[in-house]
Amino acid sequence: MSRTPNEHAESVTAGRLRERCRAVGLPVWRCLVDGTVVEHPTTRGLAGLWLGAGMIERLMGRAVHAWRGEDPGAPMRLFDGCWLLGMPERVAGRIAGYHVAMALSHEALYSEHFLAACSGAQLDAPATRHALEPLARHTAASVGDLGRLMRWMAADLDELAGATRGLSDFTDALTFSYETIDLLYALGRSMSRPERPDVFVRRALVSLQSVLDFYWIGAAFIDDDRMLPGVSGTAVLEHDARIDTYSVEKALRRMLETHGDPEGGEIHESFPGAGALGGPQAYCVPLTRSGRVIGVLAAGDKHGDDPQVSTFDTGLIDAAACQISPFLETTALYAEQHAMFMGTLSALTSAIDAKDPYTCGHSARVAYLAAALAQRVGLDGDTVERVHIAGLVHDVGKIGVPEAVLGKAGRLTDEEFDRIKQHPAIGNKILQGIPALRDVLPGVLYHHERWDGKGYPTGRAGEDIPLFARLIGIADTFDAMSSSRSYRAAMPREKVLAEIRRCGGTQFDPRLVEPFLGIDLGEYDNMLRSATGPDYGLGEAA
Numbered sequence: 001m002s003r004t005p006n007e008h009a010e011s012v013t014a015g016r017l018r019e020r021c022r023a024v025g026l027p028v029w030r031c032l033v034d035g036t037v038v039e040h041p042t043t044r045g046l047a048g049l050w051l052g053a054g055m056i057e058r059l060m061g062r063a064v065h066a067w068r069g070e071d072p073g074a075p076m077r078l079f080d081g082c083w084l085l086g087m088p089e090r091v092a093g094r095i096a097g098y099h100v101a102m103a104l105s106h107e108a109l110y111s112e113h114f115l116a117a118c119s120g121a122q123l124d125a126p127a128t129r130h131a132l133e134p135l136a137r138h139t140a141a142s143v144g145d146l147g148r149l150m151r152w153m154a155a156d157l158d159e160l161a162g163a164t165r166g167l168s169d170f171t172d173a174l175t176f177s178y179e180t181i182d183l184l185y186a187l188g189r190s191m192s193r194p195e196r197p198d199v200f201v202r203r204a205l206v207s208l209q210s211v212l213d214f215y216w217i218g219a220a221f222i223d224d225d226r227m228l229p230g231v232s233g234t235a236v237l238e239h240d241a242r243i244d245t246y247s248v249e250k251a252l253r254r255m256l257e258t259h260g261d262p263e264g265g266e267i268h269e270s271f272p273g274a275g276a277l278g279g280p281q282a283y284c285v286p287l288t289r290s291g292r293v294i295g296v297l298a299a300g301d302k303h304g305d306d307p308q309v310s311t312f313d314t315g316l317i318d319a320a321a322c323q324i325s326p327f328l329e330t331t332a333l334y335a336e337q338h339a340m341f342m343g344t345l346s347a348l349t350s351a352i353d354a355k356d357p358y359t360c361g362h363s364a365r366v367a368y369l370a371a372a373l374a375q376r377v378g379l380d381g382d383t384v385e386r387v388h389i390a391g392l393v394h395d396v397g398k399i400g401v402p403e404a405v406l407g408k409a410g411r412l413t414d415e416e417f418d419r420i421k422q423h424p425a426i427g428n429k430i431l432q433g434i435p436a437l438r439d440v441l442p443g444v445l446y447h448h449e450r451w452d453g454k455g456y457p458t459g460r461a462g463e464d465i466p467l468f469a470r471l472i473g474i475a476d477t478f479d480a481m482s483s484s485r486s487y488r489a490a491m492p493r494e495k496v497l498a499e500i501r502r503c504g505g506t507q508f509d510p511r512l513v514e515p516f517l518g519i520d521l522g523e524y525d526n527m528l529r530s531a532t533g534p535d536y537g538l539g540e541a542a
Ligand SMILES: [Fe+2]
Pocket: 394, 395, 423, 447, 448, 476
């Protein structure tokens, strides 16, 4: 298992200290505060055997025990010519142990203790003395200063380790800041363009998984009519292939049911179905709308060096939740407004169609066909939707034409036809005060123009006729021929299609004819069938 940056800093400090002691002929032990020796000098041969003798170790343990976890101060005399120099080893500011160096003088090699230690370790005293002579280079006069220098060095190395830890903490903080900014930037960019909520949530999960060490990151949402389509009642997961998604989704839904606090996240210590690949913890944070919990964002089965959920993890998941919640809120509000807008348009067009029982459902069908044609000629989704709206409102100007004229069974007089011909301009005038419909106005004003310039109200020809109007024009004519009118019955489908083909290049943009003829009319026929009113000619068309 790899070490944390702090453990690494401490290990580097200990290594340097031992190395420097060795360089000045000081064998060094590492002891715990209770006197237990956990590391021995690395000296080999007879010298190493003497230093590892049980008696030396016992004496050292006694000395360390006597220091009682305090700074050892001056060198401790162990026996004649042998001193112990204690250097505290601090962890988080407290003494956790000692490095203990042994300083020897020649006097030590002739002392009773030396002879006893050699005898105890079954070593030949003269040969051992000879092996230890390179270490016996200190004197009673210098050992006090040496001890002071060693303690200062230990303190300096401690300070260096502290600075290294500080730098490591700072690097962690910097990494966290970078990851957070990067994540928020990525999510912010997604928010700035219209995106489906489920796509946005998925993107957030992918971003989180790329920077966090979790085997799964997921979100679950309540099932509610007021929720957004695509996310309502769903659970979304980004996960390692080995994850049991059924169990994790179940756990996610349970977290959603039990998470009451709309403000804060919660660490779950363990739960069934999770923790199989990584740590047992999961972190769960609420997703809210108007202060109400509508979902949860959670991550679990952490891997890497530390299986516990860290503040780095919670910070980043919190930051992502803070982006997802307002996005969902804004998108839901937009969806509500859009639904209200479309509902208003539908009500308006139904009211116009109702003026003439023969044109019941005409606007909705023209909108459908014009949008289908727009899609077939490769226009993007947003434009197709605008074409649909233009189709819905294309005949709104008929509101200004008397019902007696619109529903007249016989031939129209010139004056009556002039009244009819005013409806595109009337519609344009009615709608031009609505900013949200500004881009669809050309579709309304020019939908009765013809490719050959013989239409109304302006007589524009070819590409001078805006595309929206050309799309609506062909759909409008198709629907008029396919449904019964006050002055004639519905035409059979084959005849209608032949007429559309024949009029390419005269009435219609010739490039739109073939794509139009390729539209699947199944849905259109359903719309025609469900419209109330007289016979719509489907019997003949079939
Ligand atoms: Fe019209």
